[in-house]
Amino acid sequence: METLTTVPLPADPSTPAETGGPLVLALPKGRILSELAPLLARAGITPAADFADEGSRRLRFETNHTHLDVVRVRSFDVATFVAHGAAHIGVCGADVLMEFDYDQIYAPLDLGIGRCRVSVAEPVALAAREDIAAWSRVTVATKYPTIAHRHFAARGIQAEVVHLNGAMELAPSLGLARLIVDLVQTGSTLKANGLVETDVIAHISSRLIVNRTALKTRPEAIGAWIARFRAAMAEAHSR
Numbered sequence: 001m002e003t004l005t006t007v008p009l010p011a012d013p014s015t016p017a018e019t020g021g022p023l024v025l026a027l028p029k030g031r032i033l034s035e036l037a038p039l040l041a042r043a044g045i046t047p048a049a050d051f052a053d054e055g056s057r058r059l060r061f062e063t064n065h066t067h068l069d070v071v072r073v074r075s076f077d078v079a080t081f082v083a084h085g086a087a088h089i090g091v092c093g094a095d096v097l098m099e100f101d102y103d104q105i106y107a108p109l110d111l112g113i114g115r116c117r118v119s120v121a122e123p124v125a126l127a128a129r130e131d132i133a134a135w136s137r138v139t140v141a142t143k144y145p146t147i148a149h150r151h152f153a154a155r156g157i158q159a160e161v162v163h164l165n166g167a168m169e170l171a172p173s174l175g176l177a178r179l180i181v182d183l184v185q186t187g188s189t190l191k192a193n194g195l196v197e198t199d200v201i202a203h204i205s206s207r208l209i210v211n212r213t214a215l216k217t218r219p220e221a222i223g224a225w226i227a228r229f230r231a232a233m234a235e236a237h238s239r
């Protein structure tokens with residue numbers, strides 16, 4: 001098994017301008033970040049002290065490696081930064097990758113954190129009364145319009161999507177949409193809002209992602225970080 005000690009880090013470039021400057025690792029705020037913290041530590045990445053301070057207004061942080069900076073952005077935006085090459089590496093949920101399907105993103109590693117599923121849910125009473133498979137159209141509240149459209153289209157149902165950024169669970173009871181497509185983990189949010197999960201669209205976990213062009217132009221540095229994360233994962237599983 002590969003261990004951290006056998007995975008050499010890329011040498012610190014003495015002339016960063018020649019290599020394009022420090023690599024930028026984009027990390028999501030919120031729940032993934034708290035699960036990711038031990039993995040970052042095992043990969044040997046220590047961001048500047050105020051990175052962990054939710055009150056800090058700084059968005060870009062140095063790390064203990066002069067050739068690696070981290071930026072803290074919204075989960076959906078991690079993929080956008082990496083797809084456009086503004087960040088070279090990142091961590092985001094497979095739900096975000098499914099929704100945007102960026103061809104510039106390569107996702108070499110499942111980090112096994114942020115486990116949940118993207119599911120269809122509907123009011124308990126509606127589920128008991130009707131089989132939506134017989135419908136030709138449906139209104140759906142979601143922050144995943146592409147996933148929702150694709151899921152229902154494959155079943156011959158035309159989805160009219162109401163795009164929300166949160167609190168999807170309110171939509172059916174307030175008449176905004178019949179169904180929702182959202183993330184489910186324990187199911188407690190659905191239950192607390194009178195909804196039931198009726199279809200699992202995909203199982204989700206967080207991925208290490210890299211920009212394909214950056215991987216071609218800086219293969220040693222980026223390859224070394226992928227190997228480091230892989231070794232950190234293996235080390236975690238061996239405990």
Ligand SMILES: Nc1ncnc2c1ncn2[C@@H]1O[C@H](COP(=O)(O)OP(=O)(O)OP(=O)(O)O)[C@@H](O)[C@H]1O
Nearest residue numbers: 030031032074075093094095114115116183184185
């Ligand atoms: N309940 C959950 N259990 C496990 N993982 C989840 C859960 N909810 C979200 N995730 C994962 O974490 C990622 C970020 O979700 P989170 O709820 O932290 O951000 P958000 O509230 O959607 O983002 P923002 O605050 O930027 O709007 C999701 O894309 C998904 O991969």
Ligand SMILES: O=P(O)(O)OC[C@H]1O[C@H](OP(=O)(O)OP(=O)(O)O)[C@H](O)[C@@H]1O
Nearest residue numbers: 166167182183184185186187188189190
């Ligand atoms: O099945 P559960 O364990 O209840 O988790 C599911 C909830 O988690 C996520 O919301 P989050 O807590 O991230 O809030 P937000 O989407 O409003 O930011 C998701 O959007 C669900 O609402």
